Amino acid sequence: MAYPSTTTAPPVDLQITGLGGLGDGVGRLADGQVVFVPGAVPGDHLQVQVVGKRQGVLRGQLLAIRQPSQDRVTPPCAAFGQCGGCDLQHLSDAARLRHHQQHLQRVVGAALAVDAVAVQAAGHRRRARLHVRQTQGSLVVGMLTARSDQVAQTEHCPALSAALEAVRQRAPAALQDFLYLGELSLVLGSAGVVAMLSGKVRSSPPTARELSARLGVVGLRYRLGQHADQWGEDDVALPEVDAPWVVRTQPDGFCQASEQANRALRSVVAAAVRDAGEFARAAEFYAGSGNFTDLLLRPGAQVVAFEQDEAACGQLARAARDAGWSDRLRIVQGDVAAQLSAAAGSEVWLLDPGRPGAPELCAAAGRLAPRDVIYVSCALDTLGRDARTLAGHGLVPVQATIIDGFAWTVHAEAVVRFARQ
Ligand SMILES: C[S@@+](CC[C@H](N)C(=O)[O-])C[C@H]1O[C@@H](n2cnc3c(N)ncnc32)[C@H](O)[C@@H]1O
Structure with missing residues (x-):
């Protein structure tokens, strides 16, 4: 029997038994049909509303957690669910x-x-491509949300290394007098953070040297319309690779x-x-x-x-x-x-x-x-x-x-x- 794929179908109880490739919880209805439920983790017992069918599988919306999985944890980031950077923060490290x-x-x-x-997990990222957007007169700098071109807003990103997070925190004040849309790529090496900036400006940017000081990076290259400049380090060496072999990369590499x-x-x-x-x-x-x-x-x-x-x-x-x-x-x-x-x-x-x-x-x-x-x-x-x-x-x-x-x-x-x- 085909399950009615509309929101008019009655809610169902569902045991989540696995994870799909995009991080959705997966369970089976009594008739054997598979349902994918965003926000669910294996071991959850849920009340779910089936909301549609895509590419042959049912999609469910989590209505209530009847019995949480013992592997379910409180996500450490306030932007979890909105931010596209991390999609499994509600599952314990061991279960992941x-x-x-x-x-x-x-x-x-x-x-x-x-x-x-x-x-x-905490602070594991030493490389990031951050997005710069203007919202209600102020700049926000961070990861894009999962399903839009907007930046997820969070006071603190727990996935970024402390050095990258410090640059992200300084970025709005450093960029807001001349930039309204852009991309800030960062990579952390032994000597510090090297950055690359591109985007759209409303006025002439400061020099790369001045901007490096504002951001607290050891090197910066930018291309902003017809403005281009570079100062300081242009790449980083990976600290985990031993001499005599030295592996170098750039913020956009x-x-x-x-x-x-x-x-x-x-x-x-x-x-x-x-x-x-x-x-x-x-x-x-x-x-x-x-x-x-x-x-x-x-x-x-x-x-x-x-x-x-x-x-x-x-x-x-x-x-x-x-x-x-x-x-x-x-x-x-x-x-x-x-x-x-x-x-x-x-x-x-x-x-x-x-x-x-x-x-x-x-x-x-x-x-x-x-x-x-x-x-x-x-x-x-x-x-x-x-x-x-x-x-x-x-x-x-x-x-x-x-x-x-x-x-x-x-x-x-x-x-x-x-x-x-
Ligand atoms: C996952 S990265 C791995 C790089 C390196 N092994 C490391 O650990 O840093 C994949 C690399 O493959 C390169 N690449 C992707 N498609 C390629 C292709 N069709 N032919 C040659 N190189 C390719 C990319 O430029 C990138 O450097």
Whole structure:
């Protein structure tokens, strides 16, 4: 029987048994139909109003919590539910990690144990893209709300590191005499916060030096209409990467958002590289500015690194030069899928794609025949799809770790090593 998909249907009692990919609680009606309920967590017993059906699944609105889940907690942020930055603050840290672990377990299969690494949620973000909007004569600076182009208003953002939050707090007063709409990107390195600002001005901005002092940053670049200026540091080095390898990024470039999570990621990837055994040639795909590249650059090994971002390739080349390892590394700039022949002969692959995953690359694993594939993923659904492709080429998961790298959200980082059977 099709459930009436209108608000005229009577409310129902619903036991929430899982979490959907967007963080909604999931339960089943007595007739077996699945309902997604925003704001619900596994273990909740709720009264729910079914409000519609989208793409074949029912959507429910939470009317009342009859019995809260023992994993339900009070969100630490006043803007929770409004802000698009964190979507799982109402679930305990332990339950969130368990959820991610079970999700990865489904991807790699029950036969393989999945390790899990927790990350301190409060203040974990060392990188942020903040939005600047004018509301009722004053500026607000923060994350966008989940479903609009407006900025979520909160006195204190608990996800940002203390240094980034301090800049966010100073920003309205620093920007309000000349800016009415913009984007402020921040990244924290050992020397302090470096910023990048773009947007629309109503009058001439101060110099980058003056604005850096107002914001309390160690470097700032801006482009505001026809006004452009730069002062101080232009990039940061990641403190968790040891010399002689130095990984640099800019506020608008990529780096792992949490230093603690990246420390864990690097150590899990290092172990996977070690367990992959001896190799003379390796390929790294989606290399960025070299966050994992040093882990492959063993004496005697040749590495080819693929990355499309020109600035990141420049930073990677600089890291190799400064470490004296340029002769071991070849950088291929451009779309991974268009340059795959450069990976021929590589026994070990390391890849860290964005959310779309790496379908073309995994399809090419049949032809290029790597022995080990170490896959770092921030999107478990596309990892699952790519894992099935790799399995079709005889590459099966042998190690799997989940890292709670995007604390307070439905996202997590996974590292899976696939080996040829
Ligand atoms: C998730 S980041 C990982 C970067 C690096 N591994 C790190 O940990 O900092 C993904 C990287 O892939 C790059 N990228 C995305 N699509 C690409 C493509 N089709 N070809 C080459 N590089 C790509 C992005 O520029 C970005 O640097």
